[in-house]
Amino acid sequence: MxxxxxxxxxxxxxxxxxxxxxxxxxxxxxxxxxxxxxxxxxxxxxxxTGSTGAGAEASTPPPVPVSPTSPAAPSTPSSTAPSAPTPLITGMSAVDPTAPYDLDDALAWRERVEPLLPSEGVADGASIHQDDAVGRNLSSDNASIAPGTYVAYLVCRGNASYFFAVEQIDGPAILEGQCVDGVRTTTVDLPAGHLRYTLQSSGDPMDIVLRFAEQPAS
Incomplete structure (x- = not known):
């Protein structure tokens, strides 16, 4: 070349x-x-050269087979029968101590004595039944009562004896005796508020209504 x-x-x-x-x-x-x-x-x-760079496609693993889950067995409803409601009071009647307590009769009696009690200025009260089965002692403590002078009203029925006491600074206001027709009252002086009282009974069963109302202006 x-x-x-x-x-x-x-x-x-x-x-x-x-x-x-x-x-x-x-x-x-x-x-x-x-x-x-x-x-x-x-x-x-x-x-x-090479196929393992950033632009290379990654290989996809084959799908893993999943075994089917067996469906849960349906729950069997309980065959237990609902329990019967428990009566609020299971004692004896204040009218007939040999008969069971009759709630409808007690409510009717309370309606009859309601006109004997104040409906205005009411601060506290209770409507209860006492006998050997349900208990003979009641205690109440109401700290929300405002200071002032109140009148306690008590009406009851049944051949029972009771002792009712309301705490005061200078000694308790007390009502005691047997249930008679009509309403008994006592004045309660609460200069610091806070009403506390107890009620005890003995003898036959007793229905009783208590009510505390502001003393009427003279």
Missing amino acids: NRSARRARRSSIASAASAVSIGSIRSAGSVAAVTAAGVAVVVALAGC
Whole structure:
């Protein structure tokens, strides 16, 4: 090969190497300046080899079979019958100590004595039944009562004896005796408020209504 032919072949190889380096750099997105054609070719080839780069797709594992879950057995409703409501009072009658306590009769009696009691200025009260079965003692403590002078009203029925006491600063206000027709009263002075009282009975069963009302203006 003559000298002119060798120069032409060298020029063709240089042009081809330059073309490969420029195309590879553009496809790889590189912004680095390359000064040697051989280095550019190596970089371009390195960017194209291998399939584990960031752009490679990860293999997806096969789905894991899941065994079906057996449905829960339906719950069996309880066959226990609901218990009967317990009566509020299981004692004996204040009218006939040999008969069971009759709530309807007691309520009717309370309605009959209601007109004997005050309906205005009422601060406290109770409507109860006492006998050996349900108990003979009642205690009450009402700290919300405002200071003032009150009248305690008591009405009861049954062949029973009772002791009713209301605490005061100068000694308790007391009512005691047997149930009779009509209403008994006592004045209660509470300069600091706070009503406390007790009621005890003995003998036959007893129905009783208590009421505390502000003392009427004279």
